[in-house]
Amino acid sequence: MKKPGHDSLAGKSLTPIVKLLLMIKFITVLVCFLGFQGFAVEGAAQEKVTFQFSNTTLKKVFKAIEEQTSLRFVYNDDMLQRRERISIAAKEENWKAVMNRLATSTGLRYRLIDENLVAIGAADINTTYQTSIRGKVSTADGQTLQGVSVTEKGTGNGTTTNERGEFSITVKDGTALLVFSSIGYLTKELPANTAFLEVVLQEDLANLDEVVVVGYGTQKKVNVTGSISVVDGETLQNRPITNASQALQGVQGVYVNQAGGQPGADGATIRIRGMGTIGGTGKLSPLVLVDGVEFSLRDVNPNDIESISVLKDAASTAIYGSRAANGVILVTTKLGRQDRTTIDYSGYAGSQSATYLPDPVDNSATFMEWYNKAMVNQGGTPYYSEELINEFRNNPTSLIYPNTNWMEVMFGPAAIQEHNLRFAGGSAKTRYNLSAGYLDQDGVLKGMTGAEKYSLNLRVSTEVSKRFNIEGSVIGTRWDVDHPAQGIGTAMNRIMRMVPVQPVGKMENGNWPDSWVLTPGQNGFQNPLIWAEEAYRTERTNRFMANLAANFTIIEGLRYQARGSINYGDFLQKNWYPEVMAYNVRTGEPSRPWSATSTKTQRQEHDQRLNFTHTLNYQQTIGSDHTINALVGHSIERYDTEFFQGSIQGFPSTDLDELNVGTDNRQVSGTTTVDALISYFGRVQYAFRDKYLFEANSRYDGSSRFANGNKWGFFPSFSLGWRLSEEAFLSNVSWIDELKLRGSWGQIGNQEIGRFQYVNAVALGFGYPFGGTYYGGSAVTQYRDPSLQWETTTMTNFGLDWVLLNSKLTGEFEYFYKRTDGILREVQLPGQVGALAGPVRNIAVVDNKGFEIGLNYTDRIGSDFSYQLGANFTRITNEVVDLNGETILSGGRITQEGSPIDSWYVLKTDGLFQTEEEVANYPTITDRVGPGDIKYVDLNNDGVIDGDDRYVAGNTFPEFTYGFNVGFSYKAFSLSTLWQGVGNVHVRPNNNLASPFNNGAGLTKDWITDSWTPENPNARLPRISARNQYTAENFSDSDFWLEDASYLRLKNIQLAYDFKGGFLERWGLSQLRVFANAQNILTFTNVTLFDPERDITATNIDQYPSVKTITGGINLTF
Amino acid sequence: MTMKNFRYILAALLTWTMAACHSLLETEPTDFYSQDTYWQTSEQALDALTGCYQALTHNDLYNAQTPFMFEAMSPNAFNYDNQRAANDFARGVHSATTLGMNDAMWNGCYRGIGRCNAVIERVPAISMDETLKARIVAEAKFLRAFYYHRLNTLFHGVPLLLAEPNPDEQGSQPRNTYDEVLAQVVRDLDEAAAVLPVAYAGADDGRATKGAALALKARALLQDLDYAGTVAAAEAVFGLDHYELFPDYNGIFRKANQGNKEVIFDIRFKAPEVTNQYDIIMAQYSTQAPVQGLVDAYQMIDGRSIEESDLYDPQNPYENRDPRFKQSIVYIGAPWRNRTATAADLHQTGYTFWKFTEYNATTPGTLVNSDCNYLEIRYADVLLMYAEALNELSGPTDAVYEAVNAIRTRPSVDMPELPAGLSKEAMREAIRLERRIELAGEGSYFYDIRRWGTIEEEMNGPIHDYQGNVIQNRSFNAERDYLWPIPFTEIDLNPALEQNPNY
Secondary structure: OOOOOHHOOHHHHHHHHHHHHHHHHHHHHHHHHOOOOOOOOOOOHHOEEEEEEEEOOHHHHHHHHHHHOOEEEEEOHHHHHOOOOOOEEEEEEHHHHHHHHHHHOOOOOEEEOOOOEEEEOOOOOOOOEEEEEEEEEEEOOOOEEEOOOEEOOOOOOOOOOOOOOOOEEEEEOOOEEEEEOOOOOOOOOEOOOOOOEEEOOEEOOOOOOEEEEEOOEEEEEEHOOOOOHHHHHHHOOOOOOOHHHHHHHOOOEEEEEEOOOOOOOOOOOEEEOOOOOOOOOHHHEHHHHHOOOEEEHHEEEEOHHHEEEEOHHHHHHHHHHHHHHOEEEEEEEEEOOOOEEEEEEEEEEEEEEEEOOOOOOOOHHHHHOOOOHHEEEEEEOOOOHHHHHHHHHHHHOOOOOOOOOHHHEEEOEEEEEEEEEEEEEEEEEOEHHHEEEEEEOOOOOOOOEEEEEEEEEEEEEEEEEEEEEEEEEEEEEEEEEEEEEHHHHHHHHHHHHHHOOOOOOOOOOOOOOOOOOOOOOOOOOOOHHHHHOEEEEEEEEEEEEEEEEEEEEEEEEEEEEEEEEEEEEEEEEOOOOOOOEEEEOOOOEEEEEOOOOOOEEEEEEEEEEEEEEOOOOOEEOOOOOOOEEEEEEEEEEEEEEHHHHHEEEOOOOOOOOOOOHHEEEEEEEEEEEEEEEEEEEEEEEEEOOEEEEEEEEEEEEOOOOOOOOOOOOOEEEEEEEEHHOOHHHOOOOEEEEEEEEEEEEEEEOOOOOOOOOOOOEEEEEEEEEEEEEEEOOOOOOOOOOOOOOOOEEEEEEEEEEEEEEOOOEEEEEEEEEEHHHHHHHEEEOOOOOOOOOOOOEEEEEEEEEEEEEEEEEEEEOOOEEEEEEEEEEEEEEEEEEEEEOOOEEEEEEEEEOOOOOOOOEOOOEEOOOHHHHHOOOOOOOOOOOOOOOOOOOOOOOOOOOOHEEEEEEEEOOOOOOEEEEEEEEOOOEEEEEEEEEEEEEEEEEOOOOEEOHHHHOOOOOOHHHEEEOOEEOOOOOOOOOOOOOOOHHHOOOOHHHOOOEEEEEEEEEEEEEOOOOHHHHHOOOEEEEEEEEEEEEEEEEEEOOOOOOOOOOOOOOOOOOOEEEEEEEEEEEO | OOHHHHHHHHHHHHHHHHHHHHHHOOOOOOEEEOOOOOOOOOHHHHHHHHHHHHHHHHHOOOOOOOHHHHHHOOOEEEEOOOOHHHHHHHOOOOOOOOOHHHHHHHHHHHOOOOOOOOHHHHHHHHHOOOHHHHHHHHHHHHHHHHHHHHHHHHOOOOOOOOOOHHHHOOOOOOOOOOHHHHHHHHHHHHHHHHHOOOOOOOHHHOOOEEEEEHOOOOOOHOOOOOOHHHHHHHHHHHOOOOOOOOOOHHHHHHHOOOOOOOOEEEEEOOOOOOOHHHHHHHHHHHHOOEHHHHHHOEEEEOOOOOOOOOOOOOOOOOOOOOOOHHHEEEEEEEEEEEEEEEOOOOOOEEEEEEEOOOOOOOOOOOOOOEOOOEEEEEEHHHHHHHHHHHHHHOOHHHHHHHEEEEEEEOOOOOOOOOOOOOOHHHHHHHHHHHHHHHOOOOOOHHHHHHHHHHHHOOOOEEEEEOOOOEEEEEOOOOOOHHHHOOOHHHHHHHHOOOOOOOO
């Protein structure tokens, strides 16, 4: 009996020889490499040979191949000498093909035992080869597979597929079984009963050898004891993802909120397992590392991503210590395969449009009429005369009688296109990836937003010697982004403030027209078109990251790595805000300036992150039962930033706008910052019979963000795993492939508290003019507490992983409990203490508890139809446990003990008052309240409606997040969908256009149809009034205005077609795919005014709208 | 590379990284000082003092729309957009949970007080020129008194904190009494007046002077109805023989005349470093729009009211009025910004003020960031305080007449002198009207009517626009509204603070 399986090709008969010769050859090869081998760009697998021999020895043939390729042969001379002489010719032929012919004719067998070391052995002399079989191996989606091992079952006979996925093998007879196997695919057995075999290999989703990227290394998935979600780069393919943060949407345990689709500024907010702490975005954001280096998701090309690991529990993240409290995102970029060189092009083009925009009243007469109604309802007098309203009503739309819909003026469809080109490949020693990408995205806010991105990514890994490997990557990204001058917030605010009486366009003489009808509150001339036509803000960012690592195997199992990286960015912003005068559209007289003085501002920022890390990794298997893997490391990181800003006024005209041209009011500012982090970290993994798993991770971090004595923090974690499926009692249960129970506990920290919070600062910049000259001044503006320490998050996690039904059904369940204590938060001080901002102190405790469940089912029906279903669901409850008895109130929200962070804290309402009598018998918030106004509930029954009647009415962080994906493929077609949703979260839109007539702004059409009047007593909205003049009565923060912002969104749907057939080959293509893609195309939500995916806590709608994008494109692989 | 070499390199790298780099963690701030190392030099003392002045320019006090809200909370003007809840205060519908002007004043003043306290506590220990040191402390004392006077007037009896800010000691301190705070204000002003110079050379122009300290003392004592003290303080101002009325009434407010002899204390701005929005507020926002009641209060040039005078023509109501009218108020038809003001321009009441702005009859544009100064105390105010106090003390003496007439006969005003032989009561009314007119738009009338008690009538009832339309109704609860509510957020943070009565 022979050992089955392709991995025994070296065979019993070879073993002793190989062992001996390997030693000799290894040394030779090593010397060669140390001597002259650089980057072998062409891999051994592709190497071709040309020769002609007749009646020669095998030895000479091998020598010739050695001379023409990087291959080296090992063999037993005696064995070769016994063979008869042969004749063979080859012309530019792949060496493997030659070897296959040789093997067939001589009965010898060969095997590539190392990347370019070929062992030659004798075949079993009893085997006779009679039936010749050819065939082709490909994946379910039609990609041909190279390097698949094809063996005759029960023998040592075998071969591998070539670069076109083809193989030929001679077997005993038609009853022989062929075994096809390749890493990452399910092994398949087929009878050799036809002359040509079409073989399709299924991807092995639960491959035992599948590895997961973890902190400072990789780990076999089956051995993972922490909680990690993985995003496969393939699922991102062809999606119009403009910022890699969007790629995490729908991932289990991760809340991703993309507020708005402004090109170049559409990164999503990411919260892993809830809001762990109090105090600002920076403090809540996860740590992101790209190829092991801290980097931003914005600057990594989504197309270059091989995989993303989201580390969620303390066991996985503790190795990142003080930056890990909000989870860690590890992005790995693509690297070529050893066995083939490919050139890929992928590109798409399409169109974006706003998902939701408010629907404003765009008829001037209606606007004025309703403004008057509001004034009367508030107890005032009509502002616009009947004559004026009639004049508008009776005149056709013109510059003088405009009826402008500013949403239609400012927003429209916008083009998007992206192109990516990739060269990837490798040889036995070297693998590389070189890719270039280009994104060109216009903004749906026309004329003032848009972005272009250029990206380059080079990644190389090469084995200098058997023990010495170097790898490196360079990422370069350039963004050119257009914003409105003064920023998107100001521009959106103005757009939402526009009213229909404001004319659009220009006057005949080229002047900007200003309305001749003034709306109170519309103080400045604010035509937002001027941003598009006269002003600008451009932002250019260059980012560059170089990352070099050297790996050295000191002794067998002990590996040292030194990694150095630099991540450098520069940012240049130019802002031009020119002097523009508006003219009364009727009289032509100068009316109001849009800007009275031209101002040019230029800002430069640089940042530089240097990191130097050493790790020492020891891996050893003792006997067959004990596997130990240990890692120790040390890292130093320094982060420097600086900015310089200058502005100037006094421009002679608006034609020239460089800083050099201006003359007045020069202003400059700038500063530098330094952060440093020094860390020691380590990991121990122990596995007993691959069944009982133990792991400990820890990190000892020193941070410049804390005072001496408090700089250092220690963050440990432990985890255990039990692979039940390896136990005897489950090994016979056929439907269970893998079952693992795991649990972890650990502590992690957060250092994002701002710099020098421990220094009682005397700040500068508090100047005052004396005698006509400005003098600098100083002031203490914040009281600081030098004793502040690390805040610590303690997290417990339990998980169950399963792979069932022949790997068709996979899934996991997780429960976690995360407590953050000693939360660093700015304490409020009574104003009487110098009106100082309060000190940052370790005062609060916050809990996040929840569970996650994920399920995946993959199967096929017949040979043409396959499908995949996936779903995940996460529930998180957040509670402030201790806030030292304080409450933090901000914009209708409260953070208090016993409630989730930042809960909506508003008045309770009970519909609308219907009659004067009802008003008279009810406590009212002011004496102006009348029928049609909101009825507030006197919750504390003190007869007065005031702040004491507020209650916690909603969340600003969703309790539920979920995602599911459904994919089908039928023959050459495939359809994939990604759905994503959130539940139990609320928004409170207010302010311009969200509420009517805010300080002169307009109103939405629903007020015309749905607001209370005596004739429409069951209306949804109260009687019309002006938001800023009738605030208490109708626009107080109340549950009346709280909207449920839950949504379910078809995030992405993609239909693709893969061409097959001979023409691909004629064109040198291995893949040609066309696809159509739609992003954000369908949304189910109750929110009507604006997209539910928005800045949740913002009480305005002055935000860039979200966009839906429809694209089509192709993928080509050469 | 041999194994041996490699080991050396490895050892060297590890040693270097572990030993040398811990100093990396020792970062030092590069754009601010630490309290521990500050307070060493006279320059630092001066910078810290500048910070005390700078607190005046914060949005809470003299920037944004805040200073004008006082006028809009008086019968003189109307604010439509309820910024800082000023309209709620004006209408008397504010409550214990109203946060607006009360919160701005509380924090604005304590911000300044904290900085002044640090200077007063720290500067004496610096070794520097003693004369300069004394002046710096005296300036800080003036400013501290300025801030406490404001708080004591609006809230009565606030926590009296005199040491450098320290939350542990000061955060729970309850309110002191009105008298304790007033006594400290007077003490600080006396100590400041003893040291401060009468005037400064050019580069220091704008700092607190002896005259400013004395004038503020007069204001504080008059607010307390201490007429004798007021008279004495005002006379001390006269005794400096430094101040005089600026001949051009409207010109007092112009940047070109900054530091003229009528100005006793002003809040200064300078573009581009310290700017305000006064110009655009007056020109476009109508944040404090004069109401018809104020316009009607202006006399005719014959010194009679519009009801009494034959000169009044309802068809041309703006003609033949006290010349201060056209120098203070823009009306429909007035030459304005190189054209004629229209109803659309003056969209709230048909009027706007012509003070604290850059614009004049010929500048077309509006400045978004202007740098007009705010005149807080001017000589005319001292003359009128003196007249008011002296009339209360000893009736309409010659000195009273002289003070009021000086103002009425200013060259650009040229109003008839007050008729001789007025009774004390008639003189009181005359002085009150004179204050209202002379200081219209300057935020003074809000305090004046509270002091006089006339606020109970004046802030009860409707106000009107130029066409006589009612803009809004106002009410004043005499049991409650003389004092503002302590911001409830402050009581939350320091429960020892007691709320004012009836809130």
